[in-house]
Amino acid sequence: MGGDRKEGYLPLFETKEAKGRIAYRMFVISMFVGVCLIWAYRVTHVPAGGIRRWAWYGMFGAELWFGFYWILTQLVRWRPVYRYTFKERLSQRYEDYLPAVDIFVCTADPTMEPPMLVINTVLSLIAYDYPSDKLAVYLSDDGGSDLTFYPLLEASHFAKHWIPFCKKFKVDPRSPAAYFSRASETHDSHYIEALSIVKKLYEEMECRIESVVKMGKVFEEIGAKHKGFYEWNSVLNSHNHQAILQILIDGRDPNALDNEGCALPTLVYLAREKRPQHHHNFKAGSLNALIRVSSEISNGPIILNVDCDMYSNNAETVRDALCFFMDEDKGHQIGFVQYPQKFENITKNDIYSNSFRVLLKVEFSGFDGYGGPPYIGTGCFFRRESLCGKKYGKDYKADWKQGLKTQGKETVEDLEQRAKGFASCGYELGTQWGKEMGLMYGTVVEDVTTSVAIHSKGWKSTYFDPPRDAFLGLAPTTLLQSLVQHKRWVEGHLHLFFSQHCPFIRGHGKIKFPLKMAYCIYNLWAINSIPTLYYVVIPPLCLLHGIALFPEITSPWFKPFLYVIIARYTCSLGEFLWFGETVKAWLNYERIWLFRRTSAYLFGTIDGALNLLGIAKSAFTITEKVADDELSKRYEKEIMEFGTTSLMFTTLATLAMINLLCLCGAMKRVVMDDGVGAVGPLMLQFALCGLLVMINIPVYEGLFLRKDKGRMPPSLTFTSSALAVLACVIIIPMH
Numbered sequence: 258m259g260g261d262r263k264e265g266y267l268p269l270f271e272t273k274e275a276k277g278r279i280a281y282r283m284f285v286i287s288m289f290v291g292v293c294l295i296w297a298y299r300v301t302h303v304p305a306g307g308i309r310r311w312a313w314y315g316m317f318g319a320e321l322w323f324g325f326y327w328i329l330t331q332l333v334r335w336r337p338v339y340r341y342t343f344k345e346r347l348s349q350r351y352e353d354y355l356p357a358v359d360i361f362v363c364t365a366d367p368t369m370e371p372p373m374l375v376i377n378t379v380l381s382l383i384a385y386d387y388p389s390d391k392l393a394v395y396l397s398d399d400g401g402s403d404l405t406f407y408p409l410l411e412a413s414h415f416a417k418h419w420i421p422f423c424k425k426f427k428v429d430p431r432s433p434a435a436y437f438s439r440a441s442e443t444h445d446s447h448y449i450e451a452l453s454i455v456k457k458l459y460e461e462m463e464c465r466i467e468s469v470v471k472m473g474k475v476f477e478e479i480g481a482k483h484k485g486f487y488e489w490n491s492v493l494n495s496h497n498h499q500a501i502l503q504i505l506i507d508g509r510d511p512n513a514l515d516n517e518g519c520a521l522p523t524l525v526y527l528a529r530e531k532r533p534q535h536h537h538n539f540k541a542g543s544l545n546a547l548i549r550v551s552s553e554i555s556n557g558p559i560i561l562n563v564d565c566d567m568y569s570n571n572a573e574t575v576r577d578a579l580c581f582f583m584d585e586d587k588g589h590q591i592g593f594v595q596y597p598q599k600f601e602n603i604t605k606n607d608i609y610s611n612s613f614r615v616l617l618k619v620e621f622s623g624f625d626g627y628g629g630p631p632y633i634g635t636g637c638f639f640r641r642e643s644l645c646g647k648k649y650g651k652d653y654k655a656d657w658k659q660g661l662k663t664q665g666k667e668t669v670e671d672l673e674q675r676a677k678g679f680a681s682c683g684y685e686l687g688t689q690w691g692k693e694m695g696l697m698y699g700t701v702v703e704d705v706t707t708s709v710a711i712h713s714k715g716w717k718s719t720y721f722d723p724p725r726d727a728f729l730g731l732a733p734t735t736l737l738q739s740l741v742q743h744k745r746w747v748e749g750h751l752h753l754f755f756s757q758h759c760p761f762i763r764g765h766g767k768i769k770f771p772l773k774m775a776y777c778i779y780n781l782w783a784i785n786s787i788p789t790l791y792y793v794v795i796p797p798l799c800l801l802h803g804i805a806l807f808p809e810i811t812s813p814w815f816k817p818f819l820y821v822i823i824a825r826y827t828c829s830l831g832e833f834l835w836f837g838e839t840v841k842a843w844l845n846y847e848r849i850w851l852f853r854r855t856s857a858y859l860f861g862t863i864d865g866a867l868n869l870l871g872i873a874k875s876a877f878t879i880t881e882k883v884a885d886d887e888l889s890k891r892y893e894k895e896i897m898e899f900g901t902t903s904l905m906f907t908t909l910a911t912l913a914m915i916n917l918l919c920l921c922g923a924m925k926r927v928v929m930d931d932g933v934g935a936v937g938p939l940m941l942q943f944a945l946c947g948l949l950v951m952i953n954i955p956v957y958e959g960l961f962l963r964k965d966k967g968r969m970p971p972s973l974t975f976t977s978s979a980l981a982v983l984a985c986v987i988i989i990p991m992h
C-alpha cells in the first residue's frame with residue numbers, strides 16, 4: 258500500500274474482488290455456446306411455409322432477444338467488487354474536521370404516507386451518531402399539508418429527549434417506532450427508567466398526532482402555538498399554494514439545546530410553491546428546491562436523500578459514507594455513494610419478490626466494478642457539487658469547511674423569507690435546473706436519469722452494503738401496487754433510453770462501455786415484455802394445434818435447449834441460495850418475473866411508446882405505504898392479493914387461462930387421437946406449457962377457488978375465460 262498513496266495515509270476504505278470468478282466465467286462461456294447453438298438451430302431449420310414458418314420467425318426473434326439480454330446480465334456478473342470501510346481511521350484523522358451533512362426527506366401525501374411514518378424517519382436521521390452542529394434535516398412536503406407540518410413540529414420537541422437518549426445508550430435503530438418494537442430487556446435500571454420516560458413522551462405525542470390526523474385538521478388551540486400554521490390560511494389546496502418554509506430548529510441559535518444542554522441539529526419544513534399552471538416535476542422538483550434552499554441555510558457539502566419511509570437502521574451510516582468521500586487517494590472522484598434499498602416488511606418467501614436482495618447484491622456490485630451503481634432514489638449520499646451539475650476535473654479538491662461558518666446575524670425570520678424565494682415556481686424558469694443541474698426533469702425515474710448525468714460529468718459512484726442495513730423502508734404489499742411500481746420504473750427507463758439522457762449518447766468518453774451496457778439491463782427492462790408474451794402465447798397455442806416449434810427429443814439439437822434451460826435456472830437458484838434465500842423465494846421470484854413481464858412491462862412499453870410519441874405524459878404514481886388489517890393479514894400469510902379489476906389482472910388471467918386450455922386440449926388430443934408417439938416433437942412445448950400452468954396456480958386459485966376479498970373479481974373470471982377460448986379457436990382458420 259503506502260508507497261503510491263498520497264500523504265502516506267492508510268486508506269479509509271478498501272475494495273475486494275469477488276472470488277471464484279474463473280469457474281463462473283467458464284460456465285458463462287459454456288452457456289453462451291448453448292445460446293449460439295439455439296440460434297443456429299433456428300436459422301438452419303426454418304420450416305417450408307405456412308403458419309409454422311411465421312411462428313418460427315417469432316421464436317427466433319424472441320430467442321435472439323433473450324440471448325442478447327442474458328449477455329447484458331452476464332456482463333455485470335463478470336467482475337463484481339465489494340467495499341469495506343474503516344471508520345476508526347476516519348475518526349482519528351478527521352473527527353474535528355467532519356463536513357456538514359444535509360439530509361433531505363421527501364413526502365408527498367399525508368394519507369398514503371402517514372405522518373407518523375414520516376416523522377419516525379426524520380427522528381431516526383436527526384439522531385445520527387454525528388456532531389449535531391453539523392447535521393441539518395429537511396423535510397420536503399409535496400402534499401403541502403399542515404397534517405404533516407404539525408407532526409414535524411411535534412417531532413422537533415420530542416427530538417430534545419430522543420437525541421440524548423439515543424446517544425447516551427447508543428441505541429439502534431433510531432426510529433422510535435422501530436426501536437420500541439424491538440427494544441431488548443437486558444439493561445441496567447438507568448436505561449429502563451430513561452426508556453420508559455422517552456417511550457411515554459413518544460406515546461403521548463403519537464396520541465396527539467393521531468387525533469389530529471383522524472380529525473383531518475389541526476385544532477385551533479394547536480394552531481395558535483406556532484406562527485407556521487398561519488401559512489395555511491392562504492393555502493388553496495395541495496396544487497395551489499405559496500412556498501412555506503419553517504425552520505423548526507435553528508442550529509445557529511445558541512439556545513437550541515436538547516434537554517441535556519447539547520446543541521441540536523437544524524430541522525426545516527419546506528412545501529415549495531405550487532401553482533396549477535407550473536409543472537412541479539414530482540420528486541425531482543422537490544429535491545431541486547431543497548438543494549437551493551439548503552444552500553442558503555446550512556450548505557453542507559454532503560447531501561443524503563431518503564424517501565419518507567426509509568428510516569435509518571444504522572446510526573453510523575454517515576461515517577461510513579464519509580470514508581468514501583474523504584479517502585485522500587480515491588475519494589475525490591466519488592460523486593455519490595449508494596446504499597441498497599432494503600425493506601422492513603418483506604415476508605419470509607418474499608411473495609412479490611420486492612426485496613431485490615439478490616439483484617442488488619449481484620448486479621450492483623457488478624456496476625461498482627465498472628464505475629459505480631446508479632442512484633436509486635433513496636439511501637444515497639451525494640457530494641453537493643456532483644448533484645449541482647459540476648464536472649469532475651483532475652484538479653478538483655473538496656472544500657469540507659463549506660457550510661460550517663455561522664452565517665452572519667440574520668434573524669431566523671429573515672433567513673426563512675430569503676430562502677423561500679428559492680422554492681418559488683418561477684425561480685427555475687430559464688435556468689439549467691432539471692436539465693444540467695440538480696435532479697433531471699421529464700422522467701419518472703429521475704434517480705437513474707440523474708445518475709447518468711452525474712456519471713457523464715466524470716464522477717464515479719460507489720455501492721456500499723454494510724453488514725448492518727443502513728436504511729429500512731416499506732415495500733408494496735399487494736400484487737397490483739407492486740406491478741404499478743414496476744410499470745413506472747420500466748416506462749421511465751425506456752423513456753430514458755430513447756431520450757438525450759441515454760448512457761450511449763451522454764456518457765461519451767466518461768462512462769465505460771461495460772457500464773453503459775449495464776445501464777441497459779434496466780433501461781431495456783420493458784422490451785422483455787414482447788418476447789415473453791410471445792413465448793407464453795404462441796408455443797402453447799401451437800401445442801394445442803399440434804404444430805411443433807422445438808427440436809424433437811431424439812434430435813441432437815434438443816441438447817442445447819435442455820442445457821440452456823437447466824443451466825439458466827440452476828444458476829439463478831444458486832444465486833438465491835448463496836445469499837441465504839429460500840427455494841420458495843426463488844420460485845416466487847421466477848413467478849413474479851413472468852407476471853411483471855406480461856403485465857407491468859407490457860403496459861410500461863405501451864405507455865412509454867405513447868410518451869415518446871408525445872401522445873401521453875407519464876405521471877409519478879406514489880406507492881401506498883398503508884394497508885388495512887385484512888389485507889395485511891393475507892400479506893403476512895403470503896396469499897397473493899388480487900381483489901380489484903385491473904387491465905393488468907385481465908392480461909395475467911387470460912394468459913393463465915390460455916395455457917390451461919392449451920395444455921388440457923393437447924393432452925386430450927394425444928390421448929384420444931394421435932397417441933403417445935405424437936409427444937416426441939412436442940415435448941418441450943408440453944414442458945413449457947405445463948410449467949406455465951404450475952406457475953399460474955395462484956391465478957387459478959384466485960379465479961375459481963378463493964372466497965376471500967383478495968380473490969379475482971368474478972367479472973374477471975368471465976372475461977379472461979372468454980378471451981382465452983377466443984384465442985384458442987381463432988388460430989384454427991389460419992391453420
Ligand SMILES: O=c1ccn([C@@H]2O[C@H](COP(=O)(O)OP(=O)(O)O[C@H]3O[C@H](CO)[C@@H](O)[C@H](O)[C@H]3O)[C@@H](O)[C@H]2O)c(=O)[nH]1
Pocket residue numbers: 363364365366370397399538539540543563564565566633634635701702703704742745746749877878879880881
Ligand atoms: O410528486 C412527488 C412524488 C413522490 N415524492 C416522494 O418520492 C418518494 C418515493 O416515492 P414512492 O412512491 O415511495 O416511490 P417508490 O415506488 O418507492 O420508488 C422508487 O423509485 C422512484 C423513481 O421511480 C424513486 O424516486 C424512489 O426514490 C424509489 O424509492 C416518496 O418519499 C414520495 O413522497 C415526492 O416528493 N413528490
Ligand SMILES: [Mn+2]
Pocket residue numbers: 564566730731880
Ligand atoms: Mn417507496
